[in-house]
Amino acid sequence: MSIKVEHELHRRRKGRNMGLLGLLLAFVALVFLLTVVKVQELGDASKFQGYDHAVQPALVPLEGEAGAVASE
Amino acid sequence: MTDVSLEQTSHEAGMGDYFALLKPRVMSLVVFTALVGLVVAPVPVHPFIAFVAILCIAVGAGASGALNMWWDADIDRIMRRTAKRPIPSGRVQPGEALGLGLTLSAFSVILLALATNLLAAGLLAFTIFFYAVIYSMWLKRSTPQNIVIGGAAGAFPPMIGWAVATGGVSLESILMFALIFMWTPPHFWALAIFVKSDYGNAGVPMLTETHGRRVTRNHIMGYMIALVPVAIGIAFTSIGGPIYLATAVVLNLWFLRACFRVWRRDETQAEADNFAAEKAAFKVSLYYLFLHFSALLAEAALRPWGLGGW
Numbered sequence: 210m211s212i213k214v215e216h217e218l219h220r221r222r223k224g225r226n227m228g229l230l231g232l233l234l235a236f237v238a239l240v241f242l243l244t245v246v247k248v249q250e251l252g253d254a255s256k257f258q259g260y261d262h263a264v265q266p267a268l269v270p271l272e273g274e275a276g277a278v279a280s281e
Numbered sequence: 282m283t284d285v286s287l288e289q290t291s292h293e294a295g296m297g298d299y300f301a302l303l304k305p306r307v308m309s310l311v312v313f314t315a316l317v318g319l320v321v322a323p324v325p326v327h328p329f330i331a332f333v334a335i336l337c338i339a340v341g342a343g344a345s346g347a348l349n350m351w352w353d354a355d356i357d358r359i360m361r362r363t364a365k366r367p368i369p370s371g372r373v374q375p376g377e378a379l380g381l382g383l384t385l386s387a388f389s390v391i392l393l394a395l396a397t398n399l400l401a402a403g404l405l406a407f408t409i410f411f412y413a414v415i416y417s418m419w420l421k422r423s424t425p426q427n428i429v430i431g432g433a434a435g436a437f438p439p440m441i442g443w444a445v446a447t448g449g450v451s452l453e454s455i456l457m458f459a460l461i462f463m464w465t466p467p468h469f470w471a472l473a474i475f476v477k478s479d480y481g482n483a484g485v486p487m488l489t490e491t492h493g494r495r496v497t498r499n500h501i502m503g504y505m506i507a508l509v510p511v512a513i514g515i516a517f518t519s520i521g522g523p524i525y526l527a528t529a530v531v532l533n534l535w536f537l538r539a540c541f542r543v544w545r546r547d548e549t550q551a552e553a554d555n556f557a558a559e560k561a562a563f564k565v566s567l568y569y570l571f572l573h574f575s576a577l578l579a580e581a582a583l584r585p586w587g588l589g590g591w
Contacts, residue, residue: 221295228296239333243396246329 298372302350302381303343311342311438317574318442318457321520321581326446333396334445338438341389341405345434347382348413351375353421356483382413393445401444408437425488429504432465433458439574456515460573463508467501467540468566474498474543475556475563494548501562502544509533512573520577522590528576532569539565 315338319331326334350357350368354375357363367373386409394402416431424430436458443454473489474497480487489497512533516526539562546558583589 218293221293225294225296239336242329243333246327250327 294367294373294377298367299377299381301367302347302373302378303340303385304346304349305343307346307435308339308342310435312339313571314457314461314574315339315438315442317578318439318454319446320442321453321577322443322446323519324446324448330396331445334393334401334442337389337393337396338405338441340385341393341409342438344382344385344389345409345412347378347385348409349417351378351382352413352417354378356422356485359483360479362478397445398448400448400450401441404437404441404444408434408441411437422485425486425491427486428469429466432462432469435465436461453515453518453520456511456518457520457577459511460508460515461570463504463511464566464570466504467508467536468563468570470497470501471540471543471559471562471566474551475559494551498544498546501540505537505540509537515573515577519590520580522580524579524583524589525573525576528572532572536562536565536569 312335316331316335319326319334350366353363354366354368357366358369363369368375368378386406390402390406390409393405412431412434416427416434420427420430439457439461440450440454443457444450470488473487474494478487478489481490488500512529513526515521516529539558542558543562551559580589
Protein backbone atom coordinates (compact mmCIF):
# COMPACT_ATOMS: atom_id res chain seq x y z
CA MET A 210 0.00 0.00 0.00
CA SER A 211 1.44 3.30 -1.09
CA ILE A 212 2.01 5.85 1.60
CA LYS A 213 0.17 8.48 -0.43
CA VAL A 214 -3.12 6.63 -0.41
CA GLU A 215 -5.92 8.94 0.61
CA HIS A 216 -7.64 7.18 3.43
CA GLU A 217 -11.18 7.95 4.57
CA LEU A 218 -9.54 8.95 7.85
CA HIS A 219 -7.55 11.72 6.15
CA ARG A 220 -10.67 13.09 4.60
CA ARG A 221 -12.36 13.29 7.99
CA ARG A 222 -9.30 14.87 9.56
CA LYS A 223 -9.14 17.47 6.81
CA GLY A 224 -12.82 18.27 7.26
CA ARG A 225 -12.21 18.72 10.95
CA ASN A 226 -9.21 20.99 10.42
CA MET A 227 -11.09 23.17 7.96
CA GLY A 228 -14.04 23.31 10.35
CA LEU A 229 -11.78 24.44 13.17
CA LEU A 230 -10.19 27.06 10.91
CA GLY A 231 -13.64 28.39 10.06
CA LEU A 232 -14.63 28.53 13.73
CA LEU A 233 -11.44 30.36 14.72
CA LEU A 234 -11.85 32.93 11.92
CA ALA A 235 -15.49 33.42 12.94
CA PHE A 236 -14.34 33.97 16.53
CA VAL A 237 -11.81 36.61 15.45
CA ALA A 238 -14.54 38.40 13.46
CA LEU A 239 -16.89 38.14 16.44
CA VAL A 240 -14.45 39.71 18.92
CA PHE A 241 -13.53 42.45 16.45
CA LEU A 242 -17.14 43.40 15.69
CA LEU A 243 -18.05 43.21 19.37
CA THR A 244 -15.24 45.65 20.13
CA VAL A 245 -16.39 48.04 17.41
CA VAL A 246 -19.97 47.98 18.69
CA LYS A 247 -18.96 48.35 22.35
CA VAL A 248 -16.68 51.33 21.63
CA GLN A 249 -19.32 53.02 19.46
CA GLU A 250 -21.91 52.63 22.23
CA LEU A 251 -19.72 54.64 24.60
CA GLY A 252 -20.85 57.84 22.92
CA ASP A 253 -18.81 61.04 22.75
CA ALA A 254 -15.16 60.02 22.91
CA SER A 255 -14.04 63.44 24.16
CA LYS A 256 -15.90 62.93 27.45
CA PHE A 257 -14.00 59.98 28.83
CA GLN A 258 -10.55 58.72 29.40
CA GLY A 259 -9.74 56.02 26.92
CA TYR A 260 -7.54 53.70 28.91
CA ASP A 261 -10.28 51.63 30.54
CA HIS A 262 -13.16 52.47 28.17
CA ALA A 263 -15.19 53.90 31.05
CA VAL A 264 -16.48 57.37 31.81
CA GLN A 265 -14.47 58.99 34.61
CA PRO A 266 -16.48 62.02 35.84
CA ALA A 267 -13.66 62.98 38.21
CA LEU A 268 -11.33 63.46 35.27
CA VAL A 269 -13.66 65.70 33.28
CA PRO A 270 -12.21 69.23 33.66
CA LEU A 271 -14.55 71.67 35.39
CA GLU A 272 -15.77 74.81 33.66
CA GLY A 273 -13.36 77.68 34.02
CA GLU A 274 -10.33 75.48 34.35
CA ALA A 275 -7.59 75.70 31.79
CA GLY A 276 -8.52 73.74 28.67
CA ALA A 277 -12.02 73.12 29.97
CA VAL A 278 -14.64 71.52 27.78
CA ALA A 279 -18.25 72.55 28.11
CA SER A 280 -20.00 70.16 30.47
CA GLU A 281 -23.66 69.24 30.02
CA MET B 282 -17.03 -5.57 23.30
CA THR B 283 -13.66 -6.12 21.58
CA ASP B 284 -14.94 -5.39 18.09
CA VAL B 285 -16.61 -2.26 19.42
CA SER B 286 -13.31 -0.91 20.77
CA LEU B 287 -11.60 -1.82 17.50
CA GLU B 288 -14.25 0.19 15.71
CA GLN B 289 -13.58 3.12 18.06
CA THR B 290 -9.86 3.27 17.32
CA SER B 291 -10.30 3.06 13.55
CA HIS B 292 -12.75 5.94 13.49
CA GLU B 293 -11.82 9.56 13.49
CA ALA B 294 -14.69 11.84 14.40
CA GLY B 295 -15.81 14.36 11.79
CA MET B 296 -16.95 17.91 12.54
CA GLY B 297 -20.57 16.80 12.39
CA ASP B 298 -20.04 14.29 15.19
CA TYR B 299 -18.92 17.04 17.54
CA PHE B 300 -21.85 19.19 16.44
CA ALA B 301 -24.21 16.31 17.25
CA LEU B 302 -22.85 16.38 20.83
CA LEU B 303 -24.39 19.83 21.22
CA LYS B 304 -27.96 18.50 20.68
CA PRO B 305 -28.87 20.89 17.83
CA ARG B 306 -32.61 20.13 18.05
CA VAL B 307 -32.80 21.18 21.69
CA MET B 308 -30.70 24.22 20.80
CA SER B 309 -33.31 25.50 18.33
CA LEU B 310 -35.95 25.78 21.09
CA VAL B 311 -33.42 27.47 23.38
CA VAL B 312 -32.52 30.00 20.67
CA PHE B 313 -36.16 30.84 19.98
CA THR B 314 -37.26 31.32 23.61
CA ALA B 315 -34.08 33.23 24.53
CA LEU B 316 -34.61 35.52 21.54
CA VAL B 317 -38.21 36.21 22.59
CA GLY B 318 -37.07 36.97 26.17
CA LEU B 319 -34.53 39.43 24.79
CA VAL B 320 -36.81 41.12 22.26
CA VAL B 321 -39.84 41.61 24.53
CA ALA B 322 -37.72 43.29 27.23
CA PRO B 323 -38.33 47.07 27.51
CA VAL B 324 -34.64 47.92 26.98
CA PRO B 325 -33.41 47.93 23.37
CA VAL B 326 -30.28 45.88 22.64
CA HIS B 327 -27.85 46.53 19.79
CA PRO B 328 -28.53 43.86 17.14
CA PHE B 329 -24.95 42.58 17.17
CA ILE B 330 -24.84 42.36 20.98
CA ALA B 331 -28.17 40.48 20.78
CA PHE B 332 -26.68 38.11 18.21
CA VAL B 333 -23.62 37.42 20.38
CA ALA B 334 -25.83 36.92 23.44
CA ILE B 335 -28.09 34.40 21.67
CA LEU B 336 -24.99 32.63 20.31
CA CYS B 337 -23.58 32.36 23.84
CA ILE B 338 -26.86 30.99 25.19
CA ALA B 339 -27.01 28.45 22.33
CA VAL B 340 -23.39 27.37 22.84
CA GLY B 341 -23.95 27.13 26.60
CA ALA B 342 -27.01 24.93 26.03
CA GLY B 343 -24.96 22.82 23.59
CA ALA B 344 -22.17 22.49 26.15
CA SER B 345 -24.59 21.18 28.77
CA GLY B 346 -25.85 18.72 26.11
CA ALA B 347 -22.28 17.46 25.58
CA LEU B 348 -21.79 17.08 29.35
CA ASN B 349 -25.11 15.19 29.52
CA MET B 350 -23.99 12.83 26.75
CA TRP B 351 -20.66 12.26 28.51
CA TRP B 352 -22.37 11.37 31.79
CA ASP B 353 -25.21 9.34 30.26
CA ALA B 354 -23.14 7.36 27.73
CA ASP B 355 -23.77 4.15 29.71
CA ILE B 356 -27.57 4.42 29.55
CA ASP B 357 -27.57 5.88 26.03
CA ARG B 358 -25.83 2.67 24.91
CA ILE B 359 -28.71 0.56 26.26
CA MET B 360 -31.65 2.55 24.86
CA ARG B 361 -32.54 2.22 21.19
CA ARG B 362 -33.45 5.91 20.76
CA THR B 363 -30.03 7.09 21.94
CA ALA B 364 -27.73 4.21 20.86
CA LYS B 365 -26.70 6.12 17.72
CA ARG B 366 -25.45 9.18 19.61
CA PRO B 367 -21.75 10.03 19.01
CA ILE B 368 -20.35 8.41 22.20
CA PRO B 369 -22.31 5.11 22.34
CA SER B 370 -21.76 4.59 18.60
CA GLY B 371 -18.01 5.02 19.16
CA ARG B 372 -17.45 8.05 16.92
CA VAL B 373 -16.43 10.35 19.77
CA GLN B 374 -14.44 9.36 22.87
CA PRO B 375 -16.11 10.14 26.24
CA GLY B 376 -13.16 12.30 27.28
CA GLU B 377 -13.55 14.43 24.16
CA ALA B 378 -17.18 15.12 25.00
CA LEU B 379 -16.24 16.08 28.57
CA GLY B 380 -13.50 18.39 27.33
CA LEU B 381 -15.72 19.99 24.73
CA GLY B 382 -18.56 20.43 27.24
CA LEU B 383 -16.37 22.05 29.90
CA THR B 384 -14.53 24.29 27.42
CA LEU B 385 -17.66 25.53 25.68
CA SER B 386 -19.37 26.11 29.06
CA ALA B 387 -16.55 28.37 30.23
CA PHE B 388 -16.31 30.02 26.81
CA SER B 389 -20.01 30.84 26.55
CA VAL B 390 -20.34 32.13 30.12
CA ILE B 391 -17.23 34.35 29.92
CA LEU B 392 -18.14 35.75 26.49
CA LEU B 393 -21.71 36.47 27.65
CA ALA B 394 -20.36 38.28 30.72
CA LEU B 395 -18.04 40.40 28.56
CA ALA B 396 -20.64 41.12 25.89
CA THR B 397 -23.60 41.82 28.20
CA ASN B 398 -23.67 41.62 31.99
CA LEU B 399 -22.80 39.42 34.94
CA LEU B 400 -26.39 38.51 35.82
CA ALA B 401 -27.07 37.05 32.38
CA ALA B 402 -23.76 35.15 32.49
CA GLY B 403 -24.50 33.93 36.02
CA LEU B 404 -27.92 32.66 34.94
CA LEU B 405 -26.35 30.86 31.97
CA ALA B 406 -23.74 29.25 34.24
CA PHE B 407 -26.47 28.16 36.63
CA THR B 408 -28.52 26.71 33.76
CA ILE B 409 -25.56 24.63 32.56
CA PHE B 410 -24.88 23.47 36.13
CA PHE B 411 -28.56 22.67 36.66
CA TYR B 412 -28.87 20.57 33.50
CA ALA B 413 -25.51 18.77 33.74
CA VAL B 414 -25.26 18.24 37.51
CA ILE B 415 -28.70 18.57 39.14
CA TYR B 416 -30.67 16.91 36.31
CA SER B 417 -28.25 14.52 34.52
CA MET B 418 -26.09 13.40 37.41
CA TRP B 419 -28.54 13.48 40.27
CA LEU B 420 -32.29 13.56 39.52
CA LYS B 421 -32.54 11.65 36.24
CA ARG B 422 -31.65 8.30 37.79
CA SER B 423 -33.13 8.83 41.22
CA THR B 424 -36.71 10.14 40.99
CA PRO B 425 -39.72 9.84 38.67
CA GLN B 426 -40.15 13.61 39.13
CA ASN B 427 -36.84 14.02 37.23
CA ILE B 428 -38.29 15.79 34.22
CA VAL B 429 -40.40 18.15 36.35
CA ILE B 430 -37.41 19.62 38.16
CA GLY B 431 -35.10 19.10 35.17
CA GLY B 432 -37.56 21.15 33.10
CA ALA B 433 -36.23 24.22 34.89
CA ALA B 434 -33.07 23.97 32.77
CA GLY B 435 -35.16 24.34 29.62
CA ALA B 436 -37.12 27.20 31.18
CA PHE B 437 -34.16 29.49 31.88
CA PRO B 438 -33.35 30.75 28.33
CA PRO B 439 -36.08 33.46 28.09
CA MET B 440 -35.02 34.63 31.56
CA ILE B 441 -31.40 34.89 30.37
CA GLY B 442 -32.57 36.77 27.26
CA TRP B 443 -34.47 39.22 29.48
CA ALA B 444 -31.42 39.63 31.74
CA VAL B 445 -29.24 40.37 28.69
CA ALA B 446 -31.46 43.36 27.86
CA THR B 447 -32.41 44.65 31.30
CA GLY B 448 -29.64 43.35 33.56
CA GLY B 449 -32.32 42.16 35.96
CA VAL B 450 -35.05 39.68 36.80
CA SER B 451 -38.69 40.72 36.85
CA LEU B 452 -42.23 39.37 37.11
CA GLU B 453 -42.34 39.04 33.31
CA SER B 454 -39.19 36.96 33.09
CA ILE B 455 -40.27 34.76 36.01
CA LEU B 456 -43.62 34.13 34.29
CA MET B 457 -41.90 33.19 31.00
CA PHE B 458 -39.78 30.78 33.04
CA ALA B 459 -42.90 29.39 34.74
CA LEU B 460 -44.68 28.93 31.41
CA ILE B 461 -42.00 26.54 30.10
CA PHE B 462 -41.50 24.96 33.52
CA MET B 463 -45.20 24.05 33.96
CA TRP B 464 -45.53 23.08 30.29
CA THR B 465 -42.72 20.47 30.38
CA PRO B 466 -44.49 17.76 32.46
CA PRO B 467 -47.69 17.45 30.36
CA HIS B 468 -45.62 17.75 27.17
CA PHE B 469 -43.11 15.09 28.14
CA TRP B 470 -45.46 12.66 29.87
CA ALA B 471 -47.88 12.67 26.93
CA LEU B 472 -44.90 11.46 24.87
CA ALA B 473 -43.85 8.96 27.56
CA ILE B 474 -47.29 7.29 27.46
CA PHE B 475 -47.26 6.47 23.75
CA VAL B 476 -43.56 5.92 23.05
CA LYS B 477 -42.49 2.37 23.81
CA SER B 478 -39.37 3.26 25.73
CA ASP B 479 -36.66 1.16 27.29
CA TYR B 480 -35.96 3.53 30.17
CA GLY B 481 -36.72 0.61 32.49
CA ASN B 482 -33.87 -1.48 31.06
CA ALA B 483 -31.51 1.45 31.49
CA GLY B 484 -32.61 1.95 35.10
CA VAL B 485 -34.06 5.43 34.58
CA PRO B 486 -37.19 5.90 36.73
CA MET B 487 -39.83 7.32 34.37
CA LEU B 488 -43.22 8.02 35.90
CA THR B 489 -44.93 5.74 33.36
CA GLU B 490 -42.76 2.83 34.49
CA THR B 491 -42.58 3.46 38.25
CA HIS B 492 -46.22 4.45 38.87
CA GLY B 493 -47.95 3.32 35.70
CA ARG B 494 -49.84 5.14 32.97
CA ARG B 495 -52.94 5.85 35.09
CA VAL B 496 -50.94 7.96 37.56
CA THR B 497 -49.15 9.63 34.63
CA ARG B 498 -52.51 10.65 33.13
CA ASN B 499 -53.52 12.21 36.46
CA HIS B 500 -50.22 14.09 36.63
CA ILE B 501 -50.68 15.43 33.07
CA MET B 502 -54.10 16.82 34.01
CA GLY B 503 -52.82 18.29 37.29
CA TYR B 504 -49.90 20.15 35.72
CA MET B 505 -52.09 21.30 32.82
CA ILE B 506 -54.54 22.96 35.25
CA ALA B 507 -51.64 24.63 37.05
CA LEU B 508 -50.26 25.85 33.73
CA VAL B 509 -53.40 27.81 32.70
CA PRO B 510 -53.12 30.72 35.22
CA VAL B 511 -49.44 31.18 34.35
CA ALA B 512 -50.11 31.35 30.60
CA ILE B 513 -53.10 33.69 30.98
CA GLY B 514 -51.37 35.75 33.67
CA ILE B 515 -48.60 36.83 31.27
CA ALA B 516 -51.26 38.65 29.22
CA PHE B 517 -51.71 41.20 32.03
CA THR B 518 -48.04 42.07 32.46
CA SER B 519 -46.09 44.68 30.48
CA ILE B 520 -45.18 42.15 27.76
CA GLY B 521 -48.77 40.95 27.21
CA GLY B 522 -51.60 42.48 25.24
CA PRO B 523 -54.82 41.65 23.40
CA ILE B 524 -53.07 39.53 20.75
CA TYR B 525 -51.34 37.45 23.41
CA LEU B 526 -54.49 37.16 25.52
CA ALA B 527 -56.58 35.95 22.58
CA THR B 528 -53.87 33.47 21.56
CA ALA B 529 -53.45 32.22 25.12
CA VAL B 530 -57.18 31.70 25.67
CA VAL B 531 -57.53 29.65 22.48
CA LEU B 532 -54.34 27.63 23.10
CA ASN B 533 -55.20 26.88 26.71
CA LEU B 534 -58.70 25.66 25.83
CA TRP B 535 -57.19 23.53 23.06
CA PHE B 536 -54.46 22.01 25.26
CA LEU B 537 -56.86 21.59 28.23
CA ARG B 538 -59.25 19.63 26.02
CA ALA B 539 -56.41 17.47 24.66
CA CYS B 540 -55.14 16.73 28.20
CA PHE B 541 -58.66 16.10 29.46
CA ARG B 542 -59.09 13.42 26.79
CA VAL B 543 -55.84 11.80 27.85
CA TRP B 544 -56.89 11.92 31.50
CA ARG B 545 -60.39 10.52 30.96
CA ARG B 546 -59.51 7.29 29.22
CA ASP B 547 -58.00 4.03 30.38
CA GLU B 548 -55.41 1.73 28.86
CA THR B 549 -57.82 -0.45 26.88
CA GLN B 550 -59.30 2.61 25.16
CA ALA B 551 -55.82 3.99 24.50
CA GLU B 552 -54.54 0.77 23.01
CA ALA B 553 -57.71 0.37 20.91
CA ASP B 554 -56.95 3.53 18.89
CA ASN B 555 -53.15 3.23 19.19
CA PHE B 556 -52.78 6.17 21.63
CA ALA B 557 -54.41 8.70 19.29
CA ALA B 558 -55.39 11.09 22.12
CA GLU B 559 -51.90 11.01 23.66
CA LYS B 560 -50.26 11.65 20.30
CA ALA B 561 -52.69 14.53 19.70
CA ALA B 562 -51.92 16.05 23.13
CA PHE B 563 -48.19 15.89 22.42
CA LYS B 564 -48.65 17.60 19.08
CA VAL B 565 -50.85 20.31 20.64
CA SER B 566 -48.18 20.86 23.32
CA LEU B 567 -45.64 21.76 20.63
CA TYR B 568 -47.98 24.35 19.06
CA TYR B 569 -48.88 25.55 22.55
CA LEU B 570 -45.38 26.66 23.53
CA PHE B 571 -44.34 27.89 20.10
CA LEU B 572 -47.46 30.03 19.60
CA HIS B 573 -47.39 31.54 23.10
CA PHE B 574 -43.88 32.82 22.52
CA SER B 575 -44.75 33.87 18.95
CA ALA B 576 -47.63 35.94 20.36
CA LEU B 577 -45.24 37.66 22.79
CA LEU B 578 -42.96 38.36 19.84
CA ALA B 579 -45.89 39.80 17.87
CA GLU B 580 -46.81 42.12 20.75
CA ALA B 581 -43.23 43.41 20.89
CA ALA B 582 -42.95 43.73 17.10
CA LEU B 583 -46.17 45.77 16.83
CA ARG B 584 -45.35 48.05 19.76
CA PRO B 585 -43.50 50.68 17.65
CA TRP B 586 -46.73 51.16 15.64
CA GLY B 587 -48.81 51.52 18.79
CA LEU B 588 -50.53 48.19 18.23
CA GLY B 589 -48.80 45.88 20.70
CA GLY B 590 -49.54 45.82 24.42
CA TRP B 591 -52.50 47.27 26.25
